[in-house]
Amino acid sequence: MRLGDCTLACLGAGNMGAALLRGLVRSGAVRAARLRAADVKPAALDALRRELKVRVFEDNRAAVADADVVVLAVKPQGLDRVLGHLRGHLRPDALVVSIAAGFPTALIARLLGGKPRVVRAMPNIAAAVRMAATAISAGAHARRADLRLARELFETCGLVTEVEEGLMDAVTGLSGTGPMYVFIIIEALSDAGVRMGLARHQASELATQTVLGAAQMVQQTGQHPIFLKDLVTSPGGTAINALYSMEKTGMRAVLMDAVEAATRRSRELGRPFQSEPA
Numbered sequence: 236m237r238l239g240d241c242t243l244a245c246l247g248a249g250n251m252g253a254a255l256l257r258g259l260v261r262s263g264a265v266r267a268a269r270l271r272a273a274d275v276k277p278a279a280l281d282a283l284r285r286e287l288k289v290r291v292f293e294d295n296r297a298a299v300a301d302a303d304v305v306v307l308a309v310k311p312q313g314l315d316r317v318l319g320h321l322r323g324h325l326r327p328d329a330l331v332v333s334i335a336a337g338f339p340t341a342l343i344a345r346l347l348g349g350k351p352r353v354v355r356a357m358p359n360i361a362a363a364v365r366m367a368a369t370a371i372s373a374g375a376h377a378r379r380a381d382l383r384l385a386r387e388l389f390e391t392c393g394l395v396t397e398v399e400e401g402l403m404d405a406v407t408g409l410s411g412t413g414p415m416y417v418f419i420i421i422e423a424l425s426d427a428g429v430r431m432g433l434a435r436h437q438a439s440e441l442a443t444q445t446v447l448g449a450a451q452m453v454q455q456t457g458q459h460p461i462f463l464k465d466l467v468t469s470p471g472g473t474a475i476n477a478l479y480s481m482e483k484t485g486m487r488a489v490l491m492d493a494v495e496a497a498t499r500r501s502r503e504l505g506r507p508f509q510s511e512p513a
């Protein structure tokens with residue numbers, strides 16, 4: 236089945252659920268009439284209905300009644316209750332796509348009962364501007380076609396890659412948490428500009444565009460970042476002096492430690508779910 240022919244229900248219309256729905260509507264991938272959003276917050280649903288013209292529900296069972304694809308976008312802590320409530324109420328051929336951090340596909344299948352086709356995904360908050368980096372992995376009963384459909388779904392919000400489910404904590408540490416690292420880098424660069432005498436608004440504008448431009452250069456040229464670094468480090472120049480200062484502070488190790496800390500935390504958060512018998 237193609238994404239455009241699917242009826243899709245998104246359970247949880249918070250930051251990520253709403254961002255995914257926006258991506259689907261704005262990319263034109265799925266008509267608004269085929270989209271359903273469910274949440275426990277009537278005001279949030281009302282705002283989404285007015286903005287995107289999707290159908291909204293306060294009852295998850297009603298939202299999934301005719302859904303070919305069910306996206307689980309509630310917090311992992313409440314997901315077991317949501318799945319228990321849905322048990323026996325999904326269409327038998329529905330594809331379940333979960334973005335809940337740390338929640339294994341095997342447990343989703345066990346809580347839903349039967350042999351549901353489940354795809355797990357880890358997007359990031361940049362889905363809000365359709366620039367997310369998303370990793371997807373297949374549960375035991377998912378087919379190639381299900382991964383293709385999930386890829387199509389998340390490509391409406393950015394880039395998609397496929398990983399083994401066991402690597403989802405590493406993905407959470409790198410790209411799931413990743414926008415935070417870059418927000419801090421932008422803010423620190425902006426502070427540095429202010430410290431050197433620039434006005435705040437100009438420092439922020441220049442820092443943001445610099446990060447965006449550097450990222451686009453890596454992506455569009457396909458060149459290794461080290462090659463691009465060499466382009467700006469002229470002998471005895473400003474960049475090589477800045478680089479020397481960064482290396483002395485252990486900047487790379489700082490970032491590697493941060494990703495490791497986030498990966499470890501993701502594992503810890505997922506542990507209560509992983510100890511459940513599958």
Ligand SMILES: NC(=O)c1ccc[n+]([C@@H]2O[C@H](COP(=O)([O-])OP(=O)(O)OC[C@H]3O[C@@H](n4cnc5c(N)ncnc54)[C@H](OP(=O)(O)O)[C@@H]3O)[C@@H](O)[C@H]2O)c1
Nearest residue numbers: 247248249250251274275308309310311334335336358360
């Ligand atoms: N935010 C990120 O950067 C990010 C990145 C990757 C993946 N994720 C994953 O995405 C999922 C959603 O995260 P989020 O940041 O979008 O959280 P969020 O903003 O809190 O959105 C979740 C929404 O679901 C609602 N909800 C609670 N119980 C519900 C129920 N039984 N049925 C339907 N809706 C219910 C919540 O309402 P209340 O607020 O009233 O509880 C809230 O509006 C999580 O599983 C998270 O692990 C998030």
